Amino acid sequence: MSDPSPILRISALTKTFDDFTALHGIDLDVAEGEFLAIVGPSGSGKTTLIRLLVGMDDPTEGAIWLRDQRIDVIPANKRPTCMVFQSLALFPHRTVGQNIEFPLKLRGVAAKARKERALELLDLLRLPRDYYSKRIQQCSGGEKQRVALARALAFDPEILFFDEPLSALDYRLRKTLEKELKDLHRRTGKTFIYITHSLEEAMVMSDRIAIMRAGRFEQIAPAEEIYARPVSPFVAEFMGEVNFLSLAGGAVAGAELSPAAQAALAGQSGTLVIRPESLRLAPEAAGLILTGTVAAEYLLGSRVQYRIDSPAGELTVEVLREDAVAGVGAPVSLGCDISAVHVIAEAEDAAA
Amino acid sequence: MKTSRLASALLLAYGIAILAFLYLPLVSVGLASVSKARYLSFPIRRYNTDWYGEALASDTVRDLLWISLKVAGIVTASSMVIGFLGALAFARYSWRFRKPFQKLILLPIFFPQTVLGLALLMWFNALGIVPSWKTAIVAHLVWIAPIATLIVSIRAFSFDPALEEAARDMGATQWQVLREVTIPLLMPGVVSAGLFAFLLSWGNFPLSLFTTGADSTLPEWLFAKMISGYSPLVPTVGVLTVAGSAILVAAGLILAWALKRLRPTT
Numbered sequence: 001m002s003d004p005s006p007i008l009r010i011s012a013l014t015k016t017f018d019d020f021t022a023l024h025g026i027d028l029d030v031a032e033g034e035f036l037a038i039v040g041p042s043g044s045g046k047t048t049l050i051r052l053l054v055g056m057d058d059p060t061e062g063a064i065w066l067r068d069q070r071i072d073v074i075p076a077n078k079r080p081t082c083m084v085f086q087s088l089a090l091f092p093h094r095t096v097g098q099n100i101e102f103p104l105k106l107r108g109v110a111a112k113a114r115k116e117r118a119l120e121l122l123d124l125l126r127l128p129r130d131y132y133s134k135r136i137q138q139c140s141g142g143e144k145q146r147v148a149l150a151r152a153l154a155f156d157p158e159i160l161f162f163d164e165p166l167s168a169l170d171y172r173l174r175k176t177l178e179k180e181l182k183d184l185h186r187r188t189g190k191t192f193i194y195i196t197h198s199l200e201e202a203m204v205m206s207d208r209i210a211i212m213r214a215g216r217f218e219q220i221a222p223a224e225e226i227y228a229r230p231v232s233p234f235v236a237e238f239m240g241e242v243n244f245l246s247l248a249g250g251a252v253a254g255a256e257l258s259p260a261a262q263a264a265l266a267g268q269s270g271t272l273v274i275r276p277e278s279l280r281l282a283p284e285a286a287g288l289i290l291t292g293t294v295a296a297e298y299l300l301g302s303r304v305q306y307r308i309d310s311p312a313g314e315l316t317v318e319v320l321r322e323d324a325v326a327g328v329g330a331p332v333s334l335g336c337d338i339s340a341v342h343v344i345a346e347a348e349d350a351a352a
Numbered sequence: 353m354k355t356s357r358l359a360s361a362l363l364l365a366y367g368i369a370i371l372a373f374l375y376l377p378l379v380s381v382g383l384a385s386v387s388k389a390r391y392l393s394f395p396i397r398r399y400n401t402d403w404y405g406e407a408l409a410s411d412t413v414r415d416l417l418w419i420s421l422k423v424a425g426i427v428t429a430s431s432m433v434i435g436f437l438g439a440l441a442f443a444r445y446s447w448r449f450r451k452p453f454q455k456l457i458l459l460p461i462f463f464p465q466t467v468l469g470l471a472l473l474m475w476f477n478a479l480g481i482v483p484s485w486k487t488a489i490v491a492h493l494v495w496i497a498p499i500a501t502l503i504v505s506i507r508a509f510s511f512d513p514a515l516e517e518a519a520r521d522m523g524a525t526q527w528q529v530l531r532e533v534t535i536p537l538l539m540p541g542v543v544s545a546g547l548f549a550f551l552l553s554w555g556n557f558p559l560s561l562f563t564t565g566a567d568s569t570l571p572e573w574l575f576a577k578m579i580s581g582y583s584p585l586v587p588t589v590g591v592l593t594v595a596g597s598a599i600l601v602a603a604g605l606i607l608a609w610a611l612k613r614l615r616p617t618t
Contacts, residue, residue: 055521056517056520056521076517076521077520077521077522078523081521082521082522085514086514087514089514089515089517091515091519091533093537102519106523106528
């Protein structure tokens with residue numbers, strides 16, 4: 001990162017459990033006010049990482065810095081950070097108000113000031129003020145989510161961590177809360193670090209996405225960059241549907257190249273990454289030219305997706321509905337602009 | 353699916369028959385206690401409640417009540433503490449010997465109580481301790497504390513560990529986590545464990561028989577009088593014993609209800 005003074009700096013963080021290494025000496029800088037999403041499949045180490053960051057586990061090696069303070073040596077209850085748990089961890093034996101006030105009570109804030117702050121937070125989270133005396137069990141899923149956020153914000157932590165807090169909710173509510181969370185981030189200006197296995201969630205909300213795999217960061221970049229220029233087939237695949245073609249010495253097996261494409265790919269070897277929407281079904285194909293037959297057709301609302309058998313392997317193509325072509329069994333030719341093709345060079349590929 | 357009228361009537365009759373089978377013997381004890389006759393025989397020809405007056409006035413009965421109450425009271429209080437701590441070790445925290453602990457704690461429950469009573473008596477003798485109501489407390493605890501632990505453990509298992517972690521994350525010390533989260537959330541389990549502990553101790557016969565020495569609890573006395581010296585005082589004391597448990601259960605239920613009602617607003 002170019003930011004001279006990150007709010008959070010992780011350096012050479014390693015965590016081993018018996019003979020299993022969950023984190024392999026990872027580094028990360030997070031800028032003040034950033035919304036960073038850490039995405040990875042289960043077992044990639046993201047939960048281990050967040051547990052180290054909040055202090056529920058101790059790192060085996062490495063350090064965590066919050067501005068100038070080394071925090072990995074500080075117990076969890078003394079760290080100026082707060083986490084929203086996957087289960088939300090709202091206290092069932094306390095009211096909404098008491099839940100929100102809990103961190104303030106621990107810090108010896110007077111009852112009157114506590115209540116004022118709790119009501120302020122209810123306003124911020126757009127919950128009616130009379131929820132103050134409601135019981136947790138009387139709240140809906142989305143309301144509980146907001147109470148958990150209010151509680152996490154109550155003592156004004158430096159960084160808010162989120163451990164997949166939306167994963168248990170239904171699709172529509174999740175979509176609403178994603179937008180609310182992003183909006184909350186904007187309004188509070190706090191640093192949010194959000195763990196999820198859902199890339200969609202990460203793309204909607206975050207400024208940057210860190211993709212984790214097997215205890216390492218595979219790529220850390222804004223969503224568009226990860227989408228357009230993945231560093232490895234793993235990242236490319238993780239970011240949605242993708243076509244891989246093998247590139248050897250500037251030639252693509254099963255495909256013809258236009259002169260411009262030949263020039264662009266000359267001498268390169270590795271993997272070609274092409275998004276389904278970058279492929280066009282057109283008779284006068286240009287750039288990268290492929291042929292094949294339609295094996296299957298799926299309607300995706302405003303778009304149509306085709307599976308196409310071609311000499312280069314099975315291809316996935318997505319076009320707008322008005323550009324739909326003949327159905328299953330029809331021969332087609334496909335083209336792809338060379339600018340929409342991303343090359344993962346062999347060396348990088350091997351490292352991943 | 354809708355059950356037919358006949359089927360549900362049969363089901364109801366069956367239920368009533370089972371309840372009658374279970375509870376009529378208890379009713380007969382109640383009836384025997386109000387009989388004027390010296391020996392139990394049905395039908396009862398003349399009723400009176402003289403035996404209740406006699407029971408309440410009797411020093412023997414008062415001593416019996418007091419000893420049973422002392423034993424059950426101390427067993428209850430100890431079981432609640434042991435059950436709470438035991439459940440944390442059983443269900444909440446991972447530690448080295450957790451697995452063996454979980455198995456060992458069940459052992460006293462599987463022992464027939466008579467064998468357990470005998471073993472404890474021999475143990476007290478070996479240690480040179482004279483059996484009395486105090487040794488009975490130890491004997492009861494050997495059997496009841498594991499049960500209390502299991503009851504609190506059920507509660508502890510249904511408890512989201514993230515609640516404690518969240519409290520800690522928000523700035524609570526270990527002690528504050530215990531006071532603000534763990535204890536209040538396990539409290540309903542501890543209260544029911546206490547109720548069970550009292551009832552099991554109050555009505556316990558085999559362990560008391562072996563370990564009270566010269567002292568006697570209510571169930572022991574009832575048995576002794578049944579063997580020799582029956583009078584309607586026996587069923588009368590029996591009914592008083594049941595009344596004692598009933599009062600406690602009612603108090604416990606009211607307490608649990610009050611805890612549930614009051615907590616969120618305090």
